[in-house]
Amino acid sequence: xxxxxxxxxxxxxxxxxxxxxxxxxxxxxxxxxxxxxxxxxxxxxxxxxxxxxxxxxxxxxxxxxxxxxxxxxxxxxxxxxxxxxxxxxxxxxxxxxxxxxxxxxxxxxxxxxxxxxxxxxxxxxxxxxxxxxxxxxxxxxxxxxxxxxxxxxxxxxxxxxxxxxxxxxxxxxxxxxxxxxxxxxxxxxxxxxxxxxxxxxxxxxxxxxxxxxxxxxxxxxxxxxxxxxxxxxxxxxxxxxxxxxxxxxxxxxxxxxxxxxxxxxxxxxxxxxxxxxxxxxxxxxxxxxxxxxxxxxxxxxxxxxxxxxxxxxxxxxxxxxxxxxxxxxxxxxxxxxxxxxxxxxxxxxxxxxxxxxxxxxxxxxxxxxxxxxxxxxxxxxxxxxxxxxxxxxxxxxxxxxxxxxx
Numbered sequence: 001x002x003x004x005x006x007x008x009x010x011x012x013x014x015x016x017x018x019x020x021x022x023x024x025x026x027x028x029x030x031x032x033x034x035x036x037x038x039x040x041x042x043x044x045x046x047x048x049x050x051x052x053x054x055x056x057x058x059x060x061x062x063x064x065x066x067x068x069x070x071x072x073x074x075x076x077x078x079x080x081x082x083x084x085x086x087x088x089x090x091x092x093x094x095x096x097x098x099x100x101x102x103x104x105x106x107x108x109x110x111x112x113x114x115x116x117x118x119x120x121x122x123x124x125x126x127x128x129x130x131x132x133x134x135x136x137x138x139x140x141x142x143x144x145x146x147x148x149x150x151x152x153x154x155x156x157x158x159x160x161x162x163x164x165x166x167x168x169x170x171x172x173x174x175x176x177x178x179x180x181x182x183x184x185x186x187x188x189x190x191x192x193x194x195x196x197x198x199x200x201x202x203x204x205x206x207x208x209x210x211x212x213x214x215x216x217x218x219x220x221x222x223x224x225x226x227x228x229x230x231x232x233x234x235x236x237x238x239x240x241x242x243x244x245x246x247x248x249x250x251x252x253x254x255x256x257x258x259x260x261x262x263x264x265x266x267x268x269x270x271x272x273x274x275x276x277x278x279x280x281x282x283x284x285x286x287x288x289x290x291x292x293x294x295x296x297x298x299x300x301x302x303x304x305x306x307x308x309x310x311x312x313x314x315x316x317x318x319x320x321x322x323x324x325x326x327x328x329x330x331x332x333x334x335x336x337x338x339x340x341x342x343x344x345x346x347x348x349x350x351x352x353x354x355x356x357x358x359x360x361x362x363x364x365x366x367x368x369x370x371x372x373x374x375x376x377x378x379x380x381x382x383x384x385x386x387x388x389x390x391x392x393x394x395x396x397x398x399x400x401x402x403x404x405x406x
Contacts, residue, residue: 067262335387343379
């Protein structure tokens with residue numbers, strides 16, 4: 001009950017100086033808003049990356065010429081490597097005991113046209129028929145192409161929903177013919193919608209048999225990637241080791257030399273990205289925290305002015321029995337009300353701005369509980385840290401001197 005009375009007194013004191021209170025709140029709101037916006041946006045980025053990498057699956061890994069590059073030095077070294085070859089896919093199929101599925105993967109860009117409608121810079125992905133069993137691409141209509149169609153270099157195509165929506169609005173595209181760089185391909189299937197990530201439409205793709213791709217789109221000595229699916233999560237490491245041995249033998253890599261290819265899993269990519277965003281998070285939050293420090297200094301200055309203006313009030317309260325801790329509590333509660341009020345408003349604005357920022361980048365985001373907790377903790381800490389000195393100064397005033405203050 002005593003605490004409630006102290007809170008009421010603190011609130012009334014703040015209410016009596018509305019303009020001062022609003023200006024103080026503004027300092028805290030700006031600081032907390034900037035911190036929460038950055039944390040929410042980075043959390044949204046992490047969530048979107050994780051969702052995108054889920055498509056790769058926990059038992060899949062990719063073999064490529066470059067692998068996971070984390071520095072310019074590594075990139076320049078990787079440029080010296082020879083491209084992977086299509087024949088390695090069969091070698092892995094035959095030699096890897098713990099591998100369940102293997103597929104080639106290669107990408108080009110082309111113009112896709114149907115009648116008078118066309119889309120430019122569409123990604124054409126050449127794969128093996130097993131690709132759909134390695135990567136989590138689901139069939140919405142029709143089917144993916146078969147082994148026979150791949151071997152016979154049939155010009156058949158499996159399209160994303162964006163291709164369907166933009167070239168065939170209100171029509172069933174199955175069985176119709178589109179042109180990929182003026183080469184006719186028959187549509188045999190449509191993928192389920194996946195959405196956008198990194199400002200890139202994951203449904204603006206077409207998949208064709210690799211051997212047809214090799215004839216119609218491949219360039220000399222072109223880089224290919226190999227997607228591999230292990231038999232289980234427990235056997236993933238063994239499968240990767242087997243593939244490494246097979247490729248080192250095929251590429252005649254000396255025993256004392258490093259691999260001249262790279263292998264990555266979804267977890268490895270996510271870990272590397274999290275490492276990058278961790279430093280980014282610390283840096284951006286550190287910079288934005290300057291606004292919070294400014295807000296805290298404003299709180300301290302305002303509270304110091306308040307103590308000076310209310311010196312006689314403090315003297316009267318002490319003369320009728322108020323203890324030091326009562327005065328200390330009142331001014332600390334005033335500081336906490338200011339900082340928590342500003343913190344709550346700042347969190348709300350920060351989450352909204354974070355969502356706007358994420359939506360502009362075509363990411364998905366759910367409000368982060370950790371961001372909200374951090375925001376409340378920061379605003380509370382600011383209130384306590386910068387409010388303690390004015391509160392102690394008020395509590396230590398001598399009643400006689402306070403009553404005689406003009």
